[in-house]
Amino acid sequence: MSTHHAVFPTQPDDAFIAAWRTHIEGTGYPELFANVSTSKPEQDEGIELLSEEIRVPVGLREGGSRVPCPFCSRHGPKFERGRMAYFPIEHVVRFIGRHCAIKHFGENYHDAEKRYRQQAACREYITFWKEMAARRDELEDFFAQIEPVAANLAFVRRQIDDQAPGFASFLYGELVQSNGDLVIVTHTGVKDRHGNAVDERKSIGRAVGRSLLAREFDPKKAIDKAKAAMHDLTVDLPGWSPDDHETTMAIVNRGWKAVKGLRALVDLRTELADAQRFLEPKNLRVIERWANDPSSPIVSLTLRRDGKQLLIRSGSYAGKHYSNAIVPETTFAALPPVSHPIVGSIPLK
Ligand SMILES: [Zn+2]
Numbered sequence: 001m002s003t004h005h006a007v008f009p010t011q012p013d014d015a016f017i018a019a020w021r022t023h024i025e026g027t028g029y030p031e032l033f034a035n036v037s038t039s040k041p042e043q044d045e046g047i048e049l050l051s052e053e054i055r056v057p058v059g060l061r062e063g064g065s066r067v068p069c070p071f072c073s074r075h076g077p078k079f080e081r082g083r084m085a086y087f088p089i090e091h092v093v094r095f096i097g098r099h100c101a102i103k104h105f106g107e108n109y110h111d112a113e114k115r116y117r118q119q120a121a122c123r124e125y126i127t128f129w130k131e132m133a134a135r136r137d138e139l140e141d142f143f144a145q146i147e148p149v150a151a152n153l154a155f156v157r158r159q160i161d162d163q164a165p166g167f168a169s170f171l172y173g174e175l176v177q178s179n180g181d182l183v184i185v186t187h188t189g190v191k192d193r194h195g196n197a198v199d200e201r202k203s204i205g206r207a208v209g210r211s212l213l214a215r216e217f218d219p220k221k222a223i224d225k226a227k228a229a230m231h232d233l234t235v236d237l238p239g240w241s242p243d244d245h246e247t248t249m250a251i252v253n254r255g256w257k258a259v260k261g262l263r264a265l266v267d268l269r270t271e272l273a274d275a276q277r278f279l280e281p282k283n284l285r286v287i288e289r290w291a292n293d294p295s296s297p298i299v300s301l302t303l304r305r306d307g308k309q310l311l312i313r314s315g316s317y318a319g320k321h322y323s324n325a326i327v328p329e330t331t332f333a334a335l336p337p338v339s340h341p342i343v344g345s346i347p348l349k
Helices: 014-027 098-105 107-134 136-163 167-177 219-233 245-278 281-291 341-345
Strands: 067-069 073-079 081-087 092-097 181-191 197-206 298-306 309-316 319-326
Touching (some): 014 081, 073 098, 081 098, 098 107, 107 219, 136 167, 136 309, 136 319, 167 309, 181 281, 197 281, 245 281, 245 341, 281 298
Antiparallel strands (some): 067 073, 181 197, 298 309
């Protein structure tokens, strides 16, 4: 006997879905949970998916048989992987095999899949909003540690660009080419058996911190994005139900922007930590030493920092450059550590 429980005028709530899921995992019988129908769907359109694909532990069923299919095999075993679904015209929920549902509903199934993903994203953003509200102090603290360093490094970079236009991109290009490995070549005077000079290549160190010189280095942009995201997170999301498509899309849109803004802040932390290292005297010294070696593509380079002064004097195929930039002390203030709770609580995208 198939069952038909027309008791859902709207989508079942999250508690029902969670309990159904637990029942499936514990028994292997998705079709025997309270108020789940096994009748054949009468409608051709209007299907809402309530779960991702679930692998039913059919080993728990009598004889390890597969799950019957409401579409084509109501009494015989048919599938192992299926989804919870809601049929809004009939007011019922069923557990359906993926392949049969696609066959039966076609385009409508694909639309339902799309809506399901949007609803799932919406749920995640609602949870994210709550989590960020609970972590407000940590977020403020994270931001407050990053902002002054961002402003100072942007200031340093701006002075270099104003006083020595083109220098940053020139040196960046050179350092990218060798991935920071500073290699000098010495002519040994020895020739191999073909009469070619034998050159000795020697790495004298590694240049770090080239983020500071990158074309896309723009801490202000990331700070502005993060600020906007942090502001939006203080504004509550509207009340939501899965069948309200317009609100779903509004939440997805705001959620996506907020995550993107905070992700920019987390990425900025990494970028700034790198950029700070460029200005370490030891790093500047090894770059200078490499640049002044006759085998480097640079004719001459003075690159040194004395406290708050960063001196650059360069002659190369890219032209002559001179800059004397101010580096505020707080440029080197400590950034929040990678272990800061905010770093791990922002989704990757
Ligand atoms: Zn079927």
